[in-house]
Amino acid sequence: MDSGKFYPLTLRHLLKLILKQYEEFDHVFGIPKKLFFSPRLGAPLQMNRFGQRLQTPIGVAAGPHTQLAQNIVAAWLMGSSFIELKTVQTLDELHISKPCIDMQDEGYNCEWSQELKIHESFNQYLDAWILIHILKDLMHMGDTPDLGVVFNMSVGYNMEGILRDNMQWFFHRMNDASAEIAQRLESIKDIYPQVSNLSINPQISDNVTLSTMHGCPPNEIEKIGHYLMKEKNLHTVIKLNPTLIGRDRLWEILNRSGFATRVPESAFDHDLKYGDAVEIIKRLSQTANECNLRFGIKLTNTLECENHKQVFPPSETMMYMSGRALHPISVNLAAKLQNDFEGTLNISFCGGADACNISDLV
Structure with a gap:
């Protein structure tokens, strides 16, 4: 058996495991029953x-x-x-490069991570x-x-x-x-x-x-968005890159945060620009209205940067930042976009949200 491949458990196996753990030990996958979230109708x-x-x-x-x-x-x-x-x-x-994820402090990952068909x-x-x-x-x-x-x-x-x-x-x-x-x-x-x-x-x-990949052309992003709504009848969210905030503002935030991330100039050159993004959001929002669907944006994708550490294989020239170091960039970009759209944007936020900042985000 190849130890580098996933061999998922069957539903039957998983259910038997869950029932045994829950009934005999009051936990599931090591999570104690007392920590399970129990929803209430009308909760705030x-x-x-x-x-x-x-x-x-x-x-x-x-x-x-x-x-x-x-x-x-x-x-x-x-x-x-x-x-x-x-x-x-x-x-x-x-x-898939192994390892492909580094979460020592700021998070980094390699480009690919899909391990299942x-x-x-x-x-x-x-x-x-x-x-x-x-x-x-x-x-x-x-x-x-x-x-x-x-x-x-x-x-x-x-x-x-x-x-x-x-x-x-x-x-x-x-x-x-x-x-x-x-x-x-x-x-x-x-x-x-x-x-x-x-x-x-x-x-x-x-x-x-x-x-979409870092550097995906704006017209390709918009084309897929229209397709997903018009042809697949799906509520659609498009994920946007942190470079959207602009080179000067991004570097200002990174320099103040103290992280040693090295962002290449190419990341700004080939990524979607703010003005283009605003127009794409407007047009896709209009398509959503016409299709009686909901449209939103996800902020943000990972930040493309140079592989300057000794964790990933040397063949990985670029790595992609997430987590705590990405948070101030994503928050500021979300604020800028929401302000420009007068608070009407439907935003899915994923840039470094954690137990310490979630109450402020919500």
Whole structure:
């Protein structure tokens, strides 16, 4: 067995593990029962997103931590209501540098991290969707009639790839997983008989976040955004880069923060410019209105920088910053855009949010 590959557990295996841990030890995946988030109808932090109720405005952004069912379930148990699933793309057999993530202080990662094929990713998202329904029933969590959770697809990275057969298959299955859900429930009803009485929505997701490569042309970003709304009828969010704030402002913030990040000039040259972004947001917002859909932006993507550390292989000339060092850049960019749009923007914020700053962000 290749130790560098993922071998996901089956839904049946995961459910047996969860039930044993919960019933015998009062924890799931090492999380004590007393720490589980229990929603209440009418709680002050509830909100509406894409026409669905969220138990909280807090969730997890797309990444390696949202590609396996058990990680998604663990995030939900701790109060995550907006689950941005790991980005999928047509190229799903990649060589991944190891290590590909460095989180010593400021976060860095390599360009690629997709370790599952598209059908494997779908299976993980489906299993997590079913498990959350089961756990809500098992634990009598909250007095809310609906799930209170949004699964947000994340797709990339260009129009050509999104139009490929395997990506179209993924969109179709995420829109209607009726057959797969029926098969899964049949396989576990001897373990959890009550599953036959559960109402599980076959539409896992009706919304998407578009992730594009650093340096993606503006017209390509806009073209995909229109396609996702007009052709796929999906509530759509586009992820924008931190370089949007501008070279001078970005360097001012970085120099004050004290981090040793080295941003190449090419990052500013090939990324989307602020003026172009404003016009794209206006046009995509108009398309959303015409399609009776919701449009938003995600702030921000990682920050492209030079690989100046000794963590990643030398072949990785660039790495991508996230976490604590990205936070002041993302916050200031969000403030600038929201001010220019007079507070009307629908923003999904993911730049370095943590337990110390989340109350101020909300």
